[in-house]
Amino acid sequence: GENVEQHPSTLSVQEGDSAVIKCTYSDSASNYFPWYKQELGKRPQLIIDIRSNVGEKKDQRIAVTLNKTAKHFSLHITETQPEDSAVYFCAARPPPGGYNKLIFGAGTRLAVHP
């Protein structure tokens, strides 16, 4: 089945710097890659997603890139702010023919210091 690895597990940056989180997946047929943000004690919430027919997607300070050949995708946060501090999870969805469940990475704890 699909396996998603996420790095780094923790990331500390200064306010205003950029942050990059990387994920790799095992099933080359996976076609949907969302990113979720989970603030302390709260539910995970979708912040951005990308489909396999797109190489990059941006939404204000957040962007996601996908390299299907290398089977990895990354989250980029520019001009980080303290409120970006949270745990970020990447996920991949396996191909059809089976079930539609998302497989999550282990998460990255991002700390943005003022």
Added chain:
Amino acid sequence: GAGVSQSPSNKVTEKGKDVELRCDPISGHTALYWYRQRLGQGLEFLIYFQGNSAPDKSGLPSDRFSAERTGESVSTLTIQRTQQEDSAVYLCASSSLGQWTSGNTIYFGEGSWLTVV
């Protein structure tokens, strides 16, 4: 409803007791997921329901865990003979379409915090 609703929000139970956790998905969502999240850890897939299809139970950690869903409505996750290692947040999520042909967002509930003492 407006979002995925879970109950109870917090549950403290004695080791060996059974617990039942409830999830009410967003109205119209055909797909429903249960995940477990231990303190400071990632999201561990437990079980997935899609419409009337047989559920994907591949993530259930032992036969003490079971889940049911009637149609496209409420789901209950049951843990029998609870152990201390069952202490975690149990997150339910739902999405509007189980087919992968287009990406669909899954929405999480607030979770049920289970503590086994």
